[in-house]
Amino acid sequence: MAVVHEDKLSAVLSEFARTLVTDFPIQGILDHLVERIVDILPVTAAGVTLISEGTAPRYVAASNSDALRFERLQSDIGQGPCLAAFITGEAVSVPDLHQTASFPRFAPSALTAGLAAVFAFPLRHGDGCLGALDLYRGTPGPLSAADLATAQTLADVAAAYLLNAQARDDARATSDHFYHSALHDPLTGLPNRLMLQQRLEHVAQRSLRSHATAAILFADLDRFKKVNDTHGHQVGDALLLAVARRLSALVRPGDTMARVSGDEFVFLCEDLASPDDVVLLARRIDEAFARPFIVAGLELSASASVGIAFAGPGDSISEELVAQADRAMYRAKRRGGGHHVIDLREAVHAADGHDFEGDLRRAFARDELDVAYQPIVTTGDGFLTGVEALLRWTHPTRGAVPAMSMIGVAEQSTLIDEVGAWVLERACRDRGRWLRSHPAVPIDLAVNVSARQLMAQDFPSLVEAVLDVTAMDPGALVLEMTEDVFVEDLDRAAAVLARLRGLGIRLALDDFGTGYSSLSYLRRLPVHIVKIDQSFVADVDRVPLGGPVLAAVTNLAHVLGLSVIAEGVETSSQAEEVSAVGCQWAQGYFYARPMPAAAIAALLERGRTRPPRLPEHGDPGGAGAAVDDASSEASLPDAPAAA
Numbered sequence: 001m002a003v004v005h006e007d008k009l010s011a012v013l014s015e016f017a018r019t020l021v022t023d024f025p026i027q028g029i030l031d032h033l034v035e036r037i038v039d040i041l042p043v044t045a046a047g048v049t050l051i052s053e054g055t056a057p058r059y060v061a062a063s064n065s066d067a068l069r070f071e072r073l074q075s076d077i078g079q080g081p082c083l084a085a086f087i088t089g090e091a092v093s094v095p096d097l098h099q100t101a102s103f104p105r106f107a108p109s110a111l112t113a114g115l116a117a118v119f120a121f122p123l124r125h126g127d128g129c130l131g132a133l134d135l136y137r138g139t140p141g142p143l144s145a146a147d148l149a150t151a152q153t154l155a156d157v158a159a160a161y162l163l164n165a166q167a168r169d170d171a172r173a174t175s176d177h178f179y180h181s182a183l184h185d186p187l188t189g190l191p192n193r194l195m196l197q198q199r200l201e202h203v204a205q206r207s208l209r210s211h212a213t214a215a216i217l218f219a220d221l222d223r224f225k226k227v228n229d230t231h232g233h234q235v236g237d238a239l240l241l242a243v244a245r246r247l248s249a250l251v252r253p254g255d256t257m258a259r260v261s262g263d264e265f266v267f268l269c270e271d272l273a274s275p276d277d278v279v280l281l282a283r284r285i286d287e288a289f290a291r292p293f294i295v296a297g298l299e300l301s302a303s304a305s306v307g308i309a310f311a312g313p314g315d316s317i318s319e320e321l322v323a324q325a326d327r328a329m330y331r332a333k334r335r336g337g338g339h340h341v342i343d344l345r346e347a348v349h350a351a352d353g354h355d356f357e358g359d360l361r362r363a364f365a366r367d368e369l370d371v372a373y374q375p376i377v378t379t380g381d382g383f384l385t386g387v388e389a390l391l392r393w394t395h396p397t398r399g400a401v402p403a404m405s406m407i408g409v410a411e412q413s414t415l416i417d418e419v420g421a422w423v424l425e426r427a428c429r430d431r432g433r434w435l436r437s438h439p440a441v442p443i444d445l446a447v448n449v450s451a452r453q454l455m456a457q458d459f460p461s462l463v464e465a466v467l468d469v470t471a472m473d474p475g476a477l478v479l480e481m482t483e484d485v486f487v488e489d490l491d492r493a494a495a496v497l498a499r500l501r502g503l504g505i506r507l508a509l510d511d512f513g514t515g516y517s518s519l520s521y522l523r524r525l526p527v528h529i530v531k532i533d534q535s536f537v538a539d540v541d542r543v544p545l546g547g548p549v550l551a552a553v554t555n556l557a558h559v560l561g562l563s564v565i566a567e568g569v570e571t572s573s574q575a576e577e578v579s580a581v582g583c584q585w586a587q588g589y590f591y592a593r594p595m596p597a598a599a600i601a602a603l604l605e606r607g608r609t610r611p612p613r614l615p616e617h618g619d620p621g622g623a624g625a626a627v628d629d630a631s632s633e634a635s636l637p638d639a640p641a642a643a
Contacts, residue, residue, distance in 0.1 A: 025165065041143070121155040133151065215272055216266060217269070220264050240263060373427075417456055421466070425470060428467070455496070478529065494525055512553070558582060
């Protein structure tokens with residue numbers, strides 16, 4: 001009999017030994033222990049409770065429901081052999097509960113529940129104790145010395161294995177904590193830059209196999225420093241947390257939102273059906289900031305500038321995609337904040353994976369590009385006074401390509417310098433032909449210049465050469481530019497503009513009113529004309545204060561001694577308003593759509609000895625109504641990049 005007993009004990013100890021080199025959980029060890037004890041010892045049930053000083057029991061295991069009830073009974077009333085063994089570190093034997101006075105609160109309840117005898121063995125480790133192993137019998141009677149020794153041996157072995165498992169769990173928890181901390185922002189709990197980089201690498205590997213389309217949205221809070229300076233960093237942190245919570249609700253399943261620095265948040269979007277998916281997300285971000293944030297009892301308004309970059313099917317996905325979105329975000333911020341700007345080259349690639357830049361280069365080499373002209377009129381009488389040159393290209397398979405997409409590609413390559421110079425010369429030559437046929441109508445010519453063109457090596461000399469070769473009157477040429485030109489390098493830009501002005505050329509600031517620095521630029525730079533952004537003109541028809549705001553912007557320009565052109569006039573009410581507030585000139589679909597050079601020549605022919613009046617015959621489409629309108633109205637080479 002003793003041999004059989006020893007064999008069973010040896011088997012149980014061997015089973016425990018095998019768990020030492022595994023990740024067997026603590027609860028699993030306890031459950032296995034109580035089940036095997038009932039197999040090898042003359043008891044009806046067994047239970048284990050792990051105890052820590054001053055806290056409730058952490059783990060409880062029982063071979064059946066009765067044992068579980070007895071374990072919990074001792075914990076609930078704070079008395080019993082289990083607790084005594086834990087406190088004293090010595091085994092407790094109660095062979096007959098009817099005859100013990102040691103546990104006056106536990107014994108009656110246990111007897112009522114059918115318990116007759118209980119034996120408890122401490123789970124010892126060094127000078128301490130983890131808890132106790134309890135053996136229960138439904139009939140009174142002692143355990144043999146061998147059974148008691150076996151039970152204590154199992155308790156000691158279980159304690160050793162539990163300590164090993166606890167150490168393993170503690171190490172894992174510590175490791176998980178440090179791992180989580182290394183990959184997450186401590187304030188918001190969002191993934192941080194390191195985790196974003198890991199996700200980018202994962203997406204890059206997937207895209208190689210699946211040719212998936214991905215995008216990055218880089219959002220930066222506008223004027224966040226003012227919140228910290230005004231209300232303190234504690235309120236600033238609370239605002240960041242509120243923003244993070246609101247933006248997190250916009251993330252699609254499977255996408256990643258990270259906080260990469262103080263007030264910068266990045267969205268990594270995978271498996272896009274089209275770029276429109278991310279444009280929609282950008283709009284939702286805009287809408288998320290439409291409502292104020294309630295933090296620390298304060299109502300704070302906030303906005304964000306968002307830059308978007310795409311990686312098309314098969315394109316390389318890396319940190320460079322984040323950098324592209326970051327650059328686009330700064331372009332949005334230069335517009336005054338609360339905007340989103342798309343990296344247009346990547347948007348085109350994302351649309352169909354086409355080699356768009358290669359196609360544009362080939363089209364330029366084959367002379368397949370064209371220039372359209374949108375009339376500019378005097379607001380009082382509608383007489384044609386000038387035209388703005390607009391780049392056009394009809395792709396052999398994609399059809400008419402939006403100028404914004406085309407220019408986005410050109411601006412991020414050397415093409416912008418070549419194409420920009422070509423447009424300038426082409427437009428000057430077209431004006432020369434119009435003037436030779438109609439010398440009595442010397443209309444002005446406006447051509448846009450990008451920051452990259454302006455900052456190119458000796459750009460004024462290039463312009464001077466074009467003027468010479470085309471016999472263009474410098475006084476009739478207007479070079480338009482946006483604030484991007486000045487943000488790049490204000491001092492250098494001012495010097496270049498001064499040289500251009502010295503040639504007799506007039507200079508215009510395009511999209512006036514959308515950037516936060518417009519006034520400071522106007523005071524420092526030698527510009528002659530401001531072009532009021534079409535958003536101000538559109539507000540005349542849709543916003544109660546649209547008219548007064550338009551008037552204020554116009555008056556500001558006049559106070560600074562500048563002429564004003566209103567862009568994007570599309571209705572008769574808008575035309576009346578821009579005239580009433582004092583804009584000298586205007587352009588837009590109400591007067592005429594962009595048209596080929598030949599259509600401008602036909603307009604001048606009808607006017608003969610005086611400028612024609614637009615719109616013709618009261619037709620809102622004007623002379624350009626028959627012109628294909630597939631391409632968006634955007635000028636070369638620095639058309640707005642906002643979605």
